[in-house]
Amino acid sequence: MLTKFRYYFIIMLKGFGMGAANVIPGVSGGTIALITNIYEDLINSLKSFDFKAAKYLLTFRWKEFARHTNLLFIVAVFLGALLSIFSIARLFEYLLVHEPILIWSAFFGLILASVIFVARRIEKWKADRYIMLIIGTAIGLGLSFLTHAEQNESYWYVFICGMIAMSSMILPGLSGSFILILMGNYVLLMVTSVNAFSTSLSELLQGNMNFFSNNPEIINYLKLLGIFVLGAAAGIIAFSNILAWIFKHQKDNTLAILSGFILGSLAIVWPWKNDVYLKKAGDIVLDRHGEPIVIGYERFLPDLSPELFYAFLWMAIGFAIIWLLERTGEKKKS
Numbered sequence: 516m517l518t519k520f521r522y523y524f525i526i527m528l529k530g531f532g533m534g535a536a537n538v539i540p541g542v543s544g545g546t547i548a549l550i551t552n553i554y555e556d557l558i559n560s561l562k563s564f565d566f567k568a569a570k571y572l573l574t575f576r577w578k579e580f581a582r583h584t585n586l587l588f589i590v591a592v593f594l595g596a597l598l599s600i601f602s603i604a605r606l607f608e609y610l611l612v613h614e615p616i617l618i619w620s621a622f623f624g625l626i627l628a629s630v631i632f633v634a635r636r637i638e639k640w641k642a643d644r645y646i647m648l649i650i651g652t653a654i655g656l657g658l659s660f661l662t663h664a665e666q667n668e669s670y671w672y673v674f675i676c677g678m679i680a681m682s683s684m685i686l687p688g689l690s691g692s693f694i695l696i697l698m699g700n701y702v703l704l705m706v707t708s709v710n711a712f713s714t715s716l717s718e719l720l721q722g723n724m725n726f727f728s729n730n731p732e733i734i735n736y737l738k739l740l741g742i743f744v745l746g747a748a749a750g751i752i753a754f755s756n757i758l759a760w761i762f763k764h765q766k767d768n769t770l771a772i773l774s775g776f777i778l779g780s781l782a783i784v785w786p787w788k789n790d791v792y793l794k795k796a797g798d799i800v801l802d803r804h805g806e807p808i809v810i811g812y813e814r815f816l817p818d819l820s821p822e823l824f825y826a827f828l829w830m831a832i833g834f835a836i837i838w839l840l841e842r843t844g845e846k847k848k849s
Contacts, residue, residue: 648778649775655777658697667705689776782814
């Protein structure tokens, strides 16, 4: 019993790492799953939510349902991810405002290490794998220079955001958070709505039942978060079947293109950049909260300064985190 508890606790910690990665624009939770050796188990477990699973569920055959879907594993991963998302969103919100270069430097180190460790999983490098690496890198770079869409709170668009973002969240090298940035809804769904849920839960636990009647805006954010979650559930079940097939039949080529995705995404998290704001008639356009709408970045090279030393230090910390996760995965595999 203790061994099982320890196993699922470790899986939950890996899920926590996935959740933290998914909050970071440019970092993929799928990358964390891959380097900690739970990725294929995760994909195969997700794709088992099929008609057979529905039959077990509708006929109240709980044990068969849990066994068929590897339910305890899924619950451990997603519990860890949810705990991470709802605890770390506020921290990232603060750091991205007050220490942007240091936090982006840490993300840069995370992704740089991920490129190396994912590429190492390819058994044999051949010409077609180098081609897939180049294609993946080109796609990753291309995404990083796309213009961001404006925020859209329509329910159908939020549902689509959930489907696409969750699909990319389980794809190593393709950040669901960055996809949400491109779609214009990252702040709305991954920061504002998540924080609204966290605040609501805190108020309910304190017995403040009048909180919702006094905060109609909070209710709107909770609706948007719920629709986003429904879209995410639909996307992850559909996409996991595709990924499982691809990994089974073209594993090395898949890892090569994923390595390229991750390499190309380094441009997304380049620490030294200035925001480019949406403008109309020469004036900066504000969202309904009075904040300027970011549609891109102007990247630049840093000057020699004490801040540059700290930036490299945080890059090293980010790299070390991935290295430690990789070591954990190797020990588990052996």
